[in-house]
Amino acid sequence: MARKEKYDSDETLSRATSLFWMQGYHATSMKDLETALDLGPGSIYARFGSKAGVFEAALNSYAAGRRAELEKYLSDSETILEGIAAYAGSFRNLCERDAPSVACMMMKSVTELHATEPKLQAVASHLLDATEEMFAEHFDRARSAGELREDSDPAFLGAWLQAEIMGIRTYAQKANTAERVSQLADGLAERVRNLKAV
Amino acid sequence: MARKEKYDSDETLSRATSLFWMQGYHATSMKDLETALDLGPGSIYARFGSKAGVFEAALNSYAAGRRAELEKYLSDSETILEGIAAYAGSFRNLCERDAPSVACMMMKSVTELHATEPKLQAVASHLLDATEEMFAEHFDRARSAGELREDSDPAFLGAWLQAEIMGIRTYAQKANTAERVSQLADGLAERVRNLKAV
């Protein structure tokens, strides 16, 4: 029974994510989504309920992708601290990536939607909190493993790392910043490594 | 000859700036502007030419305000480096301010408009560059005055400071971050002070 979905739902969602990530919420119209997803408005509303619903799903999918990214750096590194540092340093080539935007989608959303779409802004805010929490947990594990100085504050370091990354990614939105971005990312990675216990 | 303008042009511009700063470019409609400025569409188009024209004027006005702000901290401080540090530290109460947005308007614009309004994005990008340049010049003056270590790179420090501030201001867009923001701003001010020559 039942007709097949025209496209795999993951593929559909990832196209929506690209579009929203690139253009933001308000600048992306349903028409844009219809052409990008190659679906009629009815199909989109049947699956997501509203434009805001598509956005929320896209944002969650984006966050999951970023989570996986960090995990990869951690599992590829000898120590936890080195994993975090490698992740931080990975932003050195931010400007050369062919992503929909150099800025993080959660970050873009939390600033764009603050005054106009409080519910969606809250979703983005919570996802960023979860990311910060994740950073903090890894710092905490590193401390337990004796990699970090005893007087380190993992919760603060989580907030600090998130703010640092936000800074670099926002700075990278300016024109001709590739070189500086590399320097900034290198500097950040070094500061993370300098947290190491003596 | 000629009828008087209904309002002082500075007042008009500052209201437009508040609105765009708060809501961003795409989420702000001409209707919004008409009510906020208490002006008909004809008047607005006569003065600014287009919605983009209003935005550009608002952005320039915003940038001038920020420039003045930094100058104030510098003239109130004994040394140049201390002035910069005081400015950096001033973001400790970012969340308590009653500004239209905790995030910087240039920063919001450069991320929001990248894909959809390249001309306006370029305006924001250039204004941010001018700000970075201003930071760099002050660092350079500080170095010449012997306040900074000889091996300091003022141009890099300008970029670094801008990215740091961007990070804190974006982080502050999340909910319940007032305390963390204070810690981050204090930390930044301290790092600036640590640039001092030994």
Next chain:
DNA sequence: ATTATTTTTGAACGATCACTCAAATGTGAG
């Protein structure tokens, strides 16, 4: 084949979008 169920299609809705322009209004010089 028929039926039940799911999905797609796309025309259409009222609201709002950025913007235009002719007419009204106010102002100071002569």
Next chain:
DNA sequence: CTCACATTTGAGTGATCGTTCAAAAATAAT
């Protein structure tokens, strides 16, 4: 008082906004 002119007013432009929904199409069980 009159006239020249800058400015405001606000109705109206066509286009696009997010959304709805009835009808068509596709699938799988009976």
